[in-house]
Amino acid sequence: MAEVSNGKYDREIITGLKKFFDGSVPQDMQGFYSQEELEAIKELEGTPRDLQARMPVKITRHYFEQAKNSKAIQTLVKASPKETYDLDGASDPGKQMSYSPVEGLIHKYELGLIYVAATCSAHCRFCYREELIAKKEVERPDGTVAPKGLAQIPEIVAYIREHNRLVDENGGRHPTTNRERLREILMSGGDPMVLGNKNIAQWLAALSEAGIENIRIGTKELAFYPERFDATFFAMLDSFHKSYPRASLRMMVHFNHPDEFLAKNPDGSYIPDAHAGFRWLPPTLAAVQALRSRHWINIDNQSPIISGINDDPDALRIMQRELKRNGVENHYFFCGRDIVGHKAFNVPIERAWQILNESQKGLSGVETHARLSITHYKGKTEVSAVTNEPFPGVKGGENGVVIFKLLRSAADARDRCKVTIVGRNPDAIWFGGYDDRVIMDEAELYSMYNIKPLALLAAE
Numbered sequence: 001m002a003e004v005s006n007g008k009y010d011r012e013i014i015t016g017l018k019k020f021f022d023g024s025v026p027q028d029m030q031g032f033y034s035q036e037e038l039e040a041i042k043e044l045e046g047t048p049r050d051l052q053a054r055m056p057v058k059i060t061r062h063y064f065e066q067a068k069n070s071k072a073i074q075t076l077v078k079a080s081p082k083e084t085y086d087l088d089g090a091s092d093p094g095k096q097m098s099y100s101p102v103e104g105l106i107h108k109y110e111l112g113l114i115y116v117a118a119t120c121s122a123h124c125r126f127c128y129r130e131e132l133i134a135k136k137e138v139e140r141p142d143g144t145v146a147p148k149g150l151a152q153i154p155e156i157v158a159y160i161r162e163h164n165r166l167v168d169e170n171g172g173r174h175p176t177t178n179r180e181r182l183r184e185i186l187m188s189g190g191d192p193m194v195l196g197n198k199n200i201a202q203w204l205a206a207l208s209e210a211g212i213e214n215i216r217i218g219t220k221e222l223a224f225y226p227e228r229f230d231a232t233f234f235a236m237l238d239s240f241h242k243s244y245p246r247a248s249l250r251m252m253v254h255f256n257h258p259d260e261f262l263a264k265n266p267d268g269s270y271i272p273d274a275h276a277g278f279r280w281l282p283p284t285l286a287a288v289q290a291l292r293s294r295h296w297i298n299i300d301n302q303s304p305i306i307s308g309i310n311d312d313p314d315a316l317r318i319m320q321r322e323l324k325r326n327g328v329e330n331h332y333f334f335c336g337r338d339i340v341g342h343k344a345f346n347v348p349i350e351r352a353w354q355i356l357n358e359s360q361k362g363l364s365g366v367e368t369h370a371r372l373s374i375t376h377y378k379g380k381t382e383v384s385a386v387t388n389e390p391f392p393g394v395k396g397g398e399n400g401v402v403i404f405k406l407l408r409s410a411a412d413a414r415d416r417c418k419v420t421i422v423g424r425n426p427d428a429i430w431f432g433g434y435d436d437r438v439i440m441d442e443a444e445l446y447s448m449y450n451i452k453p454l455a456l457l458a459a460e
């Protein structure tokens with residue numbers, strides 16, 4: 001892969017709000033924040049509710065062009081005082097740091113996640129990685145406090161090799177963690193696509209040499225700057241494939257709303273395509289088609305459901321239909337996390353399920369593959385169903401129930417598909433909202449915190 005070259009890009013990024021405050025942004029960007037909005041933001045500077053300290057502001061020219069005619073995208077990318085009205089929440093509700101054996105690696109399953117970049121081309125205000133991007137200090141399981149560091153190739157390769165060696169010697173399970181082989185790595189951050197091609201190529205080669213079968217690249221670059229998927233990038237990918245033909249690549253893309261990839265009329269409506277569906281933005285479509293033309297690359301979309309951005313069944317229906325029609329799988333929708341500074345974006349769990357369910361009405365079976373996921377400390381969990389009818393004779397089920405299904409357990413893959421049933425609480429935004437109404441807990445989402453089902457409590 002010696003012939004890999006870096007591309008040259010001009011994302012025309014505006015970082016921070018200074019240029020909006022002093023009017024030095026390009027003329028056409030000057031009204032992006034109203035004077036009133038800028039004053040409200042300025043008032044919070046230097047206080048515990050400082051918006052840029054919570055999450056640095058950043059936007060590309062491409063994303064600005066889409067935001068001009070999209071309330072959803074403006075909410076996604078524009079700083080707003082609403083973000084810090086309520087700063088309740090945990091710093092790490094999924095307790096990710098307790099799954100970090102090496103700096104920059106989260107290892108929970110046969111899939112590991114590595115942080116390879118600490119920024120993206122633009123920044124989503126709802127980001128869950130704001131501690132990495134804003135370089136905040138996080139508490140480690142050993143009590144030390146330090147900013148999150150990025151993964152380094154030698155340490156990650158050594159860890160993968162050693163983990164897999166111990167698994168192989170121990171009959172398929174790691175002797176202390178009980179985990180299986182590390183087969184898959186998600187390159188994340190931040191966004192790996194802000195790195196140069198040479199740097200990405202080094203990671204791809206190193207992970208393949210270490211025995212990783214599937215490499216994922218988690219990216220929102222198709223939304224922020226699709227021109228990044230240029231000839232130099234594809235030449236690098238082709239060179240990688242030539243050198244490592246058995247490794248497959250999974251592009252985990254991140255569209256939140258169809259306004260990020262569909263062309264629009266000035267009145268905000270989408271433009272019908274001559275053949276079917278709607279017309280895409282040309283650079284985004286070209287990038288998707290170039291990815292799809294390589295049989296060893298999969299493209300999957302995943303997106304949280306976020307208040308004011310995509311808590312809209314009609315938008316999600318169009319998004320799922322258009323993505324599938326153009327070869328992008330709908331993988332997961334996520335519930336928001338109960339994370340500090342996230343209240344303005346949270347959609348309650350049951351509402352998120354209803355929005356997704358509503359959005360899938362009228363879609364075909366292959367267009368409705370996406371599931372609603374919420375990440376428990378124990379592992380990835382699906383919000384499988386929310387009933388409207390009461391559960392007759394069952395304490396806690398008077399207003400209906402929510403059924404959680406464990407999709408993956410970090411501790412034991414065999415726990416897959418175990419179920420937990422709780423009584424409904426329309427205000428719940430996280431598992432804790434159901435602590436007082438657990439009905440059945442086969443998946444042990446609550447018993448691991450000594451929270452018992454209501455029937456057992458009543459019998460005591």
Ligand code: SF4
Nearest residue numbers: 120123124127190220
């Ligand atoms: S693209 Fe992802 S990591 Fe980057 S700011 Fe948005 S949510 Fe955060």
